Amino acid sequence: MYTNASSTVLLKLETLGLSNRYIYPAFLFGTLTYLFIMFCNLLLLTTIACSAKLHKPMFILLFNLPISDMLGATALFPQLVYSIVTQKRLISLPACVIQALLVHTYGGGNLLTLTAMAYDRYIAICCPLKYNAIMTPHTLVKMIVSIWSISISLIVVQLSLLARLKICRTNVIDLYCNNPSIVKLTCDDTRVNNYYGLFTIFVCQAGPLSVILYTYAHILRTVTAASNARKKAIQTCGTHLVIYLVLEFSAFITLIGSRIKIVSPYMRRALGVTILVFPPILDPIIYGLKTKELKTVSTYPSPYISAFLHTHKHTHTDLYTYILYIHTHFAFCES
Incomplete structure (x- = not known):
């Protein structure tokens, strides 16, 4: 699909359906939202990088979250605000594939980062005497490399499977490109893509969910038996849990918006970008306001x-x- 002059293939994304009077307010709102996301996440990054007190496993793992959030926001907002002000919804096939790569890398990066952070909290609370021996710099490097290599490789394989398919449609049924929307443009047998998609969902959803449930179950059992650890557990795990729920709820809303046909087109488009808007906005704010170590540096x-x-x-x-x-x-x- 990426050969045969694929670079000249132009796809048409869905429009916001704005009247002329709302074009510039929408452009301004989108631009300011993107700048706010970048500012808050860069602030969190520089805070962790500049403070030696935060050079601990928990915050080194957290460092990956704003990177992922900025990746997701950048996948959506520049292209979206450009199309708003120019009223052009055309995108080349290679650009569409790159956008899908960034979108899915963001989703996988966030989920796997939160999984690694849950494991870190599990070791800190349930095995405190072994914490320094387990969470070594070497272990952290392996965890971070695994987060990004798994996130990128899964979606690269998924998008590579599209290369064998013939594209026969040009209307992308979404405001941005993602793997499902590109698959719908093809007219060949997509069973292999669907099976691999289910495998990807299992790795990025069922896997992290299982690890997080396991770690939180053990943390809950530990803090129930030791009252002096309860406050620490609530303090360190509460923020993590809120961030995870925000991500999963946003993903659920995005999925519902694309599946339910009774909602209006405007509502469906708004729900479709939830996953790329709310987590990047809320993650740095929640961590900045609710994490004691960040507030006390x-x-x-x-x-x-x-x-x-x-x-x-x-x-x-x-x-x-x-x-x-x-x-x-x-x-x-x-x-």
């Missing part, structure tokens, strides 16, 4: 900002904490 902000923030801290405690956190870590990286 500090240097002294300038006296002017400090005085202003302390004046308003009682009215907006969470906002105060997060703004102070942002200023603090930019100051830390500059020092």
Whole structure:
């Protein structure tokens, strides 16, 4: 499918169906949303990179999450906002395949990163005396390499299977390219693709879910027996669980939007991008506000900002904490 002048094949993505009066507001909203996602995730990355106190296995694994989130957002927003302002929904076949590669790598990267973090919390809480012996730098390197190699290789094989199929349609039934939407453009037998797709779902969904359920079951049993570990478990595992649920709920909403035909086209398109919007926005915010180690890494902000923030801290405690956190870590990286 990628030969025979495939580079000249133009596919047509679904449109948002915006009237002229909403084009520029939608363009502005999409651009600001993308910039906000990139800012928050870059802030989380620089915070972890600049603070020696955060150079621990948990945060080294967490470092992969904003990278994956930025990958997913970049797969969607630049192409989407460009098409909004130009009203052009055409995309070349190679560009469509690359977009699908980024989208699925993002999904697999997030799930496998959260799985690795669940294992790290399991060792920290259930086997604290063995933690340093197990979570060595060598182990971390192997885990991180595995996260990205599995995520990329699974989707590369999946997209490579499309090369043997003949494309006979040009209308992509989605706002962005993904493997299922590309498969629907073909008119050959896709059973091999479907079987491999089920295998990929098992690896990226059933596998991580099994590991996370296993680790949380053991963590729950450990903290039930030891009351002094309960607070630590809630503190370290609560944020992780919320992030995982946000990702899975977003994926579920995206799936529902593509399967239920009774919803309006506008609603279906909105639901279709949920997986690429909400996790990249919420992940750095939730970790920034709810993770104690991130909030307590500090240097002294300038006296002017400090005085202003302390004046308003009682009215907006969470906002105060997060703004102070942002200023603090930019100051830390500059020092």
